[in-house]
Every structure is written in structure tokens, then in C-alpha cells.
Amino acid sequence: xxxxxxxxxxxxxxxxxxxxxxxxxxxxxxxxxxxxxxxxxxxxxxxxxxxxxxxxxxxxxxxxxxxxxxxxxxxxxxxxxxxxxxxxxxxxxxxxxxxxxxxxxxxxxxxxxxxxxxxxxxxxxxxxxxxxxxxxxxxxxxxxxxxxxxxxxxxxxxxxxxxxxxxxxxxxxxxxxxxxxxxxxxxxxxxxxxxxxxxxxxxxx
Amino acid sequence: xxxxxxxxxxxxxxxxxxxxxxxxxxxxxxxxxxxxxxxxxxxxxxxxxxxxxxxxxxxxxxxxxxxxxxxxxxxxxxxxxxxxxxxxxxxxxxxxxxxxxxxxxxxxxxxxxxxxxxxxxxxxxxxxxxxxxxxxxxxxxxxxxxxxxxxxxxxxxxxxxxxxxxxxxxxxxxxxxxxxxxxxxxxxxxxxxxxxxxxxxxxxx
DNA sequence: ATATTAAGCTAATCCGAATTAGCCAAGGGA
DNA sequence: TCCCTTGGCTAATTCGGATTAGCTTAATAT
Numbered sequence: 001x002x003x004x005x006x007x008x009x010x011x012x013x014x015x016x017x018x019x020x021x022x023x024x025x026x027x028x029x030x031x032x033x034x035x036x037x038x039x040x041x042x043x044x045x046x047x048x049x050x051x052x053x054x055x056x057x058x059x060x061x062x063x064x065x066x067x068x069x070x071x072x073x074x075x076x077x078x079x080x081x082x083x084x085x086x087x088x089x090x091x092x093x094x095x096x097x098x099x100x101x102x103x104x105x106x107x108x109x110x111x112x113x114x115x116x117x118x119x120x121x122x123x124x125x126x127x128x129x130x131x132x133x134x135x136x137x138x139x140x141x142x143x144x145x146x147x148x149x150x151x152x153x154x155x156x157x158x159x160x161x162x163x164x165x166x167x168x169x170x171x172x173x174x175x176x177x178x179x180x181x182x183x184x185x186x187x188x189x190x191x192x193x194x195x196x197x198x199x200x201x202x203x204x205x
Numbered sequence: 206x207x208x209x210x211x212x213x214x215x216x217x218x219x220x221x222x223x224x225x226x227x228x229x230x231x232x233x234x235x236x237x238x239x240x241x242x243x244x245x246x247x248x249x250x251x252x253x254x255x256x257x258x259x260x261x262x263x264x265x266x267x268x269x270x271x272x273x274x275x276x277x278x279x280x281x282x283x284x285x286x287x288x289x290x291x292x293x294x295x296x297x298x299x300x301x302x303x304x305x306x307x308x309x310x311x312x313x314x315x316x317x318x319x320x321x322x323x324x325x326x327x328x329x330x331x332x333x334x335x336x337x338x339x340x341x342x343x344x345x346x347x348x349x350x351x352x353x354x355x356x357x358x359x360x361x362x363x364x365x366x367x368x369x370x371x372x373x374x375x376x377x378x379x380x381x382x383x384x385x386x387x388x389x390x391x392x393x394x395x396x397x398x399x400x401x402x403x404x405x406x407x408x409x410x
Numbered sequence: 411a412t413a414t415t416a417a418g419c420t421a422a423t424c425c426g427a428a429t430t431a432g433c434c435a436a437g438g439g440a
Numbered sequence: 441t442c443c444c445t446t447g448g449c450t451a452a453t454t455c456g457g458a459t460t461a462g463c464t465t466a467a468t469a470t
Contacts, residue, residue: 003447017324021226025428038448040429116321118383119222125383133380159394160401167372175338178323178330189364196365200405208417230458243418245459 004042006032008056011049016109019116020050057110061131085152087198094194095187098169102176102183112177132170137162153201161201168193209247211237213261216254221314224321225255262315266336290357292403299399300392303374307381307388317382337375342367358406366406373398
């Protein structure tokens with residue numbers, strides 16, 4: 001019944017592993033447990049499956065964006081929660097962000113598929129940059145600006161701080177996507193990064 | 206005469222734009238100025254062209270690695286050159302590193318092709334990580350360790366410093382690959398990053 | 411000078427993978 | 441009960457793109 005949905009899931013999994021062009025319609029069908037021609041009862045073409053995944057992706061974008069807020073609070077306009085952020089809070093937030101993105105099945109597959117397909121058209125390129133650069137940076141920049149205003153951090157350009165905080169996290173994430181066996185090693189490095197970042201930028205009392 | 210080489214160049218260009226699977230042998234041939242069947246006088250198959258590119262890549266790896274050293278000196282074991290590095294030197298080095306990687310035709314195409322193909326087999330995954338993570342990090346880590354030993358920088362884990370220095374550079378690089386029109390904006394950000402990095406880690410006199 | 415090789419071409423061939431045709435069973439509403 | 445839709449199947453069909461066959465010319469070497 002939700003075959004239509006199951007097709008999308010199977011296709012996303014395969015596309016994220018091998019890229020659109022290297023996946024056969026028959027493989028998708030097999031993963032779903034049906035034969036290739038039956039797929040066409042649900043989607044007009046292979047391309048339409050891809051587009052449906054993209055649509056889903058764009059819809060879920062807002063979800064993902066808001067889930068960047070690891071505190072369960074809905075908005076960073078509530079400055080109070082940041083006024084006394086500790087180093088451990090920051091570590092928790094960074095690792096949480098990382099672990100969510102790394103292990104969430106959907107998030108991981110989206111990311112890998114976008115990575116593979118990012119050069120194939122402009123829309124995908126923009127989506128990639130927005131999702132994995134602009135959005136997180138803008139969120140974190142706002143956060144650091146607030147922490148700076150509240151005298152938790154020393155006074156520095158918050159965009160740059162966001163970049164320096166986030167880029168290492170994202171880089172480690174992409175290495176784990178590529179070479180999952182390095183996860184342990186890299187998670188340890190990630191924690192060191194966040195602690196050092198926090199130490200460096202904290203205002204001494 | 207050097208048709209063989211010209212085929213590799215044309216193929217690399219196309220693979221880096223669209224990925225192996227989306228490039229037709231006929232396109233490669235056309236880019237070279239011959240017909241598809243003539244390609245087979247030079248390479249046994251499309252796959253063999255790809256492999257030849259890879260081989261070249263691996264050979265040129267050492268070149269690229271050593272060109273990371275932007276100073277024209279051959280080795281970082283010569284600690285003296287780093288003993289009195291200034292902020293401007295670091296900016297120059299960072300921007301130089303960035304500009305080289307961004308604008309060098311060969312380097313850019315390799316990077317884009319590897320990005321697209323990184324999940325298609327283990328060898329490519331390893332090559333990617335080595336070339337764009339392990340090698341630069343290890344080089345820069347050594348550099349920062351030296352600067353720390355020479356009391357130019359405050360005492361911190363050099364691996365983490367290298368990560369914090371390099372990850373933003375690489376992230377900006379990949380955005381420029383994807384959306385070249387953002388180059389100006391992002392180069393400015395890059396410079397701010399390096400200056401702030403330098404300021405933060407410098408030992409006050 | 412002639413034989414041989416290199417490197418190009420056009421015209422097949424081949425093959426694999428997407429898609430279509432057309433049949434069938436199950437369910438559910440008139 | 442009977443029709444009609446849904447979603448599956450097998451067996452074509454199609455088609456595009458990689459590869460091969462076989463010819464031709466130009467250079468090179470003996």
C-alpha cells in the first residue's frame with residue numbers, strides 16, 4: 001500500500017550509495033520486492049522517482065533546519081538560554097549535531113546523494129550549499145553573536161566563529177560518510193576541537 | 206601525436222563536470238576532435254580511460270603534496286623559516302594554498318571528479334581522504350607544532366589547530382567549486398578566517 | 411620503393427537497461 | 441453478482457550508447 005513510499009526509500013538508499021546513473025530501475029524494484037515494470041504503476045519514469053525524492057528533501061529541509069536546535073527550544077531569539085552556556089554544553093551541542101547528522105538514516109542518505117549529484121544541476125548545487133553551509137552557519141553565527149553580546153565569548157566576528165566551529169564538524173562528518181571505520185578516531189578529534197574552540201574563545205572571568 | 210594525452214584531459218574535464226556514468230565516449234571524442242571509434246586506437250575501453258586518469262592522479266599526488274609548501278622551500282624540517290611567521294605570512298600562505306587549489310585546472314578537476322566518484326569504490330574513498338584531509342592536516346599539524354615549540358603560538362594540540370585552520374579553507378573551496386559566483390564573497394571570508402585564527406592563537410608578546 | 415604500422419573514418423553490431431503491452435488476481439462498491 | 445480499479449507479472453520492444461569490423465591514408469622504416 002505504501003509501496004510508493006517504499007520505492008522512494010529504496011531508491012534513495014541506492015542513489016546515495018552509487019549515484020543516480022549507476023542505479024538500475026530493476027535494483028530499486030528488487031529492493032522493494034517487486035519487478036521493475038511494476039514500478040511504473042507508481043512513477044512514470046526513473047527520473048520521476050528522483051524528482052520525488054528531491055521534493056521530499058526540500059519539504060524536510062525545514063524540519064532538518066529546525067532540528068539543528070538541539071536544545072528542544074524552538075528559536076534562538078530566546079537569548080536567555082545562551083547567556084550562560086558552558087563548555088560542556090557546547091560540546092554536547094556539537095557532538096549532538098554531529099551524531100544526529102551522521103547517524104540519522106535519512107539525513108545521511110540525503111547528504112551522500114547530494115554530494116554525488118551536486119554538480120549535475122544548479123538547483124542541486126544551491127540546495128547543497130544552503131543545507132550544509134548557509135543554514136547552519138547563519139544559525140550558529142546568530143548564536144555566537146548572542147554569546148558575544150552576553151559577554152560569554154570574546155568579541156570577534158560571529159560569522160568567522162561559526163565557520164571555525166562548523167567547518168571542522170562538517171569535514172569530519174564527510175570523512176565518516178566516506179570511511180565509516182574512522183568514526184571512533186574522528187569523534188574523539190571532534191570533541192577536542194570543540195573543547196579547544198570553547199577554551200580559545202571563552203572570555204576569562 | 207599526443208592524442209592519448211588529449212583524450213585524458215578531455216575525459217577528465219567531462220568526468221569532473223558530470224561524473225563518469227553521464228559522459229558518453231562520443232563526447233570525449235568530440236572534445237578531442239575525433240570520432241568515437243578512433244578512441245579505441247588509444248584506449249581499450251571507456252573504463253580504461255578512467256583508470257588512466259586515476260593513475261595519473263596518483264602519480265601527481267606527490268607533486269601536489271609537495272606544492273602545499275607554498276614557500277618554495279622543500280621541507281618543513283627546516284624549522285627556522287617558521288620561527289618568526291607573521292600574520293601576513295599566514296594569510297599569504299592560506300590564500301595561496303586556496304588559490305592554487307581553486308584555480309589550478311588540473312587540481313580543480315581532480316577534486317570535483319573525486320567528489321563525485323568517492324563513494325563508487327573504496328580506493329577512491331581512501332584517495333579522497335588522503336589527498337584532501339590526512340595529507341594537508343599532517344603537514345599543517347607539523348607546522349603548527351613547530352610554531353608552538355618556537356613560542357610563536359600558544360600551546361595547544363597542533364592536530365586540532367590544523368583542523369581548525371584547514372577545514373574552513375576546504376569548505377570554502379568546495380563551495381566555490383559548486384557555485385563559482387560566490388568566489389569573491391568567500392575569499393573575503395577566508396581572509397577574515399585566517400586573520401582571526403592567527404590573532405586567536407598568537408602568543409601575546 | 412614497398413611494407414608496415416598508426417590513426418583516422420563510416421557503417422555495423424551488440425547489449426543492457428528503460429519502458430510499454432497486455433494479461434491476471436484481488437478487492438470493493440453498484 | 442458483476443464491473444472496474446489497483447497493482448502485480450511476463451514477455452516484448454525500444455533505444456541509446458559502447459564497442460567492433462573493416463576500409464583508407466599518411467608516415468616511417470627497411
